[in-house]
Amino acid sequence: MTSALFSPLPLRAVEARNRLWVSPLCQYSCEEQDGVPGDWHLVHLGSFARGGAGLVMAEATAVLPEGRISPWDTGIWDDAQRDAWARIVRFIHGQGALAAVQLAHAGRKASTYREWTGSGTVPASEGGWTTVAPSAIAFGGYAEPVALDEDGIAAVVDAFAEAARRSLEAGFDVLEVHAAHGYLLHQFLSPLSNTREDRWGGSLVGRARLLLHVVRRVREVAGPDVPVFVRVSATDWREPEGWTLDDTVTVAQWLREAGADLVDTSTGGLVPDARIPVAPGYQVPHATAIRERSGIAATAVGQIVDARQAEAIVSSGQADAVFVGREFMRDPHLPLRAAHELGAEIDYWPPQYRRASFTGRPELVAAEA
Numbered sequence: 001m002t003s004a005l006f007s008p009l010p011l012r013a014v015e016a017r018n019r020l021w022v023s024p025l026c027q028y029s030c031e032e033q034d035g036v037p038g039d040w041h042l043v044h045l046g047s048f049a050r051g052g053a054g055l056v057m058a059e060a061t062a063v064l065p066e067g068r069i070s071p072w073d074t075g076i077w078d079d080a081q082r083d084a085w086a087r088i089v090r091f092i093h094g095q096g097a098l099a100a101v102q103l104a105h106a107g108r109k110a111s112t113y114r115e116w117t118g119s120g121t122v123p124a125s126e127g128g129w130t131t132v133a134p135s136a137i138a139f140g141g142y143a144e145p146v147a148l149d150e151d152g153i154a155a156v157v158d159a160f161a162e163a164a165r166r167s168l169e170a171g172f173d174v175l176e177v178h179a180a181h182g183y184l185l186h187q188f189l190s191p192l193s194n195t196r197e198d199r200w201g202g203s204l205v206g207r208a209r210l211l212l213h214v215v216r217r218v219r220e221v222a223g224p225d226v227p228v229f230v231r232v233s234a235t236d237w238r239e240p241e242g243w244t245l246d247d248t249v250t251v252a253q254w255l256r257e258a259g260a261d262l263v264d265t266s267t268g269g270l271v272p273d274a275r276i277p278v279a280p281g282y283q284v285p286h287a288t289a290i291r292e293r294s295g296i297a298a299t300a301v302g303q304i305v306d307a308r309q310a311e312a313i314v315s316s317g318q319a320d321a322v323f324v325g326r327e328f329m330r331d332p333h334l335p336l337r338a339a340h341e342l343g344a345e346i347d348y349w350p351p352q353y354r355r356a357s358f359t360g361r362p363e364l365v366a367a368e369a
Helices: 039-050 079-094 148-168 184-188 204-222 245-258 284-294 309-313 325-329 334-342 351-356 362-368
Strands: 009-011 014-016 020-022 055-062 099-102 174-179 228-233 263-264 297-300 322-324
Touching: 009 362, 014 322, 014 362, 020 228, 020 334, 039 055, 039 228, 055 174, 079 099, 079 148, 099 148, 148 174, 148 204, 174 184, 184 204, 184 297, 204 228, 204 245, 245 284, 263 284, 284 297, 322 325
Parallel strands: 020 055, 020 322, 055 099, 099 174, 174 228, 228 263, 263 297, 297 322
Antiparallel strands: 009 014
């Protein structure tokens, strides 16, 4: 069977071997709180590459210490972090997958506890810090942030560019700018969190200015060969007063002009009281709208758990590829199993695991019929 999901996708100078990709999955596992990824990250991300993913995206990786979601997040603001990531990237490449990194700044949603050690803002006495945002508006019950001034905004743009440089030095194939889920760049985009009256707020042009500055700088660092993705929340689920799909489509056109290659489409995360109609594939229509109306490639994410579901999304042209999160955590070998279920011929079983492949195992086929 010819499978759209298992067809390669060229991305500038690189090519993903298939279109079943690993979402950035925060692990909150830098126990030294130094942003340096360790053995957990190697095994976590490496298992997905070994399992046949076309592209493995590292978790939200902070461009500044104060940009971490929690003190236990990974970072790429110094060379020790870069060198630790290089080890992980080498393993991903050795398994035939592309390695991508999500460059992030959490803004007002930074300095929080990881879910299994607490909730809310981590105080300074326990290693937390003062957060920043476009406006001094807190997220839910978190601590109130400080509004960034011009120097602070310039420092953020520079930090994304420097993080992009270190990411390339570490060997990453793809750079993603995180502008979703209520983190800093999303906070600038949405009128619910950005009430500024200067050039960084007000109209859609003003609220999108920071994201476009960041993408242009990252593209400059990336050069002509490295793909640049942007993750967006296509809606705040608070229409009409919040960020909307129409806003996203317009900004996606601007992102394409600024040098972005693909919009990684998610939704929500900006406000805690949004009513999100979660269901299988519930965010796919947003990706389709962005793809069709803005002319930029787009991926879908969100409760994509079944091989045939993923195949239908790609084969029908609803998205160029799919990102999968929780299902990959449940089954790191999801692509190997999905290829079998779809009848797709693949040649990237690791030799150490080949004796467990489905080829020549009619009893497995019969058992699943």
